[in-house]
Amino acid sequence: MKSDAYLVSKYNVPGPRYTSYPTVPYWEGDSFSVSSWKESLKKGLSLPNDKGGLTISGKRPSISLYIHLPFCENMCTFCGCTKRITKNHLVEKPYIQALLKELRMYTGIIGHRPLIQQLHLGGGTPTFFSAENLEDLLIGIFEIADMAEEVEFSFEGHPNNTTREHLKMFNRNGFTRVCYGVQDYNETVQKAINRIQPFENVECATLEARSTGFTSVGHDIIFGLPFQTQEDVINTVKKTIKLMPDRIAFYSYAHVPWIKGNGQRGYSEEHLPSPEQKRLQYEIGKKMLLKAGYVEIGMDHFALKSDALYKAQQAGNIHRNFMGYTSSKTDVMIGLGLSAISDSWYGFAQNVKTLKEYYELLRNDTLPVMRGHILNEEDLVIRKHILNLMCNFETSWENKNQFFPELSYVLAQLKELEGDDLIVIKSQKLLVTEKGKAYVRNVCMPFDLRLQRKKPQTKLFSMTI
Template sequence: MIASDVTLSQDTVMRLSKPVPRYTSYPSTPHFNNDADGESYGNWLSELNEAATLSLYLHIPFCDRLCWFCACHTKHTLKYAPIRKYLTALLAEIRWVSEKLGGKGKVTSIHLGGGSPSLLKPEDLEELRVALQSGFRIDPDVEVSIEMDPNDLTGEQLDGMAAFGMTRASFGIQDFNPQVQATINRIQTFEQTANCIHAVRERGIGSINLDVLYGLPHQTTETVLDTVAQVLSLAPDRIALFGYAHVPWMKKHQTMIEERVLPGVLERFEQQAAAARLISRSGYESVGFDHFARPHDKLALAARTGKLRRNFQGYTDDRASALIGLGASAIGRFPQGYVQNVTATSVYEAQVLGGRAATSKGHCLSTEDLRRAWLIEELLCRFQVDIDAAADGNPDLLRAFLRDIDVLTNSEARTLLSWNGKTFGLAEQARPFVRHFAAAFDSYLARQTSRHSSAI
């Protein structure tokens, strides 16, 4: 058993906050290679089972402003022509993928992400809807989630999203504090956001997700709590509480943010803990280490019933057999491995309009990869894992897992762990740092030279 009164010292917080991958995939994307190419991707699509369930992710990599905190693959544009050109390529990729599928599978989830999908015109969304319906077998109860920026939205665009079939709207809040917003170049008032959410609900969209960040420049615990209180007043169904990932070596525009005004590790931990307490006390159930949902929400139900999953959008109740990524930089996951599309929109357009796969890299999953991926996902979703089940009868792998656990249980963090020879688990106080413990089972981590953001 783990003592419930274990208190984290400042030294412990500092140790557990060392940079590690987000583990939205295993192995993480820096370990993707050239093993999975366009030919592999085509074969994986054609080999899917007739009864497979499919999740589609469509990436719209354009924004009409450049937010300095953002780590997504996006392009800044104030013109419509590049968006139209890109959409033509996206429609071509949809046709290529659907031809390889040959009518197999059923789409149970569609997610439009960005960038800012709300830059699409209603006629663009209608064209996309027709293409998807022509190329895929869509479940009548398909869930359709769309990310949107209140600065982009008009009533006409919201009508177009509703006609597209949107069932969940996702808004990036980040922070409502004016000083923080100015520093990250993301001006978005509470009133503006509230009006957009009201307009979404007026159109019968019953599910709202709001993203909040801590660890941003000039944030304090008090300002984070002010933002969270305003977010709660909007009564979203889901809240994602993310730590700002400062990765200027990957995203050069983040150099616009002065590091001296960023909260330190201990401040980030205090902000996260205070915000999580306020959200939980307001009737939301904790889902994983950074999501919250109302008890009636399917995400909360998935967490309660052991059906929670994790993919490139974070925690999800989506249990589809395969994730198909469409658009520049989009990532797909199949039983055989991962594929990622080329990032540069010009190269993406040239490839798909030339009749080729958009793939740039990927990873073919070994048996060991699959078992380690299962273990890490279990730990991130449930904070405990059956080690025998993870090894799945492989004695060499079981011994490797036991060695990993031995290192952890002999570390200074041992008071935060439980181990009975079968089940490995984390104390509640350790859950915000679950990625730190998951990293102990990552056989690729020691081999890589890539850098990551803080574990808190």
């Protein structure tokens, strides 16, 4: 049996997180246009022009809506998201009006009022916005769109500034899930990542959410942070278990200063745990969570058996997209706001990343899209395999539409992972072992034909471990 240290040294390589396939660096921008994106959106919604914007059955398809709220009062140096640091809250209302205009533009493309099944507010810091302004945003959305019969509405909250007014407002507008960014409770680590946040704040925010009607409270915690030790992770997980959030994202810090600029250069490489230390941090944290009653859901995610995410996994309905793991799936996700990514299943489109460009394009009645990718037939097959692995830890090629010509090449590459007991390959099926779950990104990479054909010459991705 191979040791953990051996496996870490062997498989700790740069690799994608697979919130999409193809991954963003491999999007074919030359063949992408706003018009091709619009056509892929109609295709994803099964909206042929001669049907008046309806499916053949006459029913409106449900969509997911992701809204990116980029403003933060302080820079958290671990963060890789698109954000704008400001203490000027006068930016709130103009941004909300821009979001609503963008949604109206998509409504014009679709040809009818969208039916929203999933709605997620991310950032940045969504709770930078006042409860009053956020409610104006939600009211504005449902003047343009309709709410599906069964919905999954959620937002990302900062424990330091999520107020009872925020929670009450969200809950009366259909929100039942909140995710709080916790990261780590050690003060030295918090200072390094510029996220000072005592346990009492997280405890208060968690209890307030439950008392105002939220049925799913999630915590994000990170291992591999600067100055973080094994004892820090144990302490953070112990405190997390004390509050028993319904879901936990326990994920590896992605150190990519060559992509994210100076924000991640506030500390040096020598302040980061080694790959072996990171793996140990993860394994001990995972062991504690499993012992406390959590179940591993996909990559880096854990949930209680009472949570909808666990139930979705058991039913085979769990999905993964740019919003992470979700307990329900729509074929189309529309992203609004700076850097937001939309997904029609047949194509991706990402918005511009500066406020100036975003506002200017909307003023000119132009979708604020900066780049994208239209998937070809091969992409669609590979995308399904990678989704199967990321969501269900298995995939198969029993059906003709699951087969692709390079499969024998991919299976040959996977033999080494099988030899290390990370996967089991059967005649027409691949299963990820319990040990292999921590290496699922490495399992996906041989399937990633675009990555295999064109290995990056410079750093594009964070390390897999």
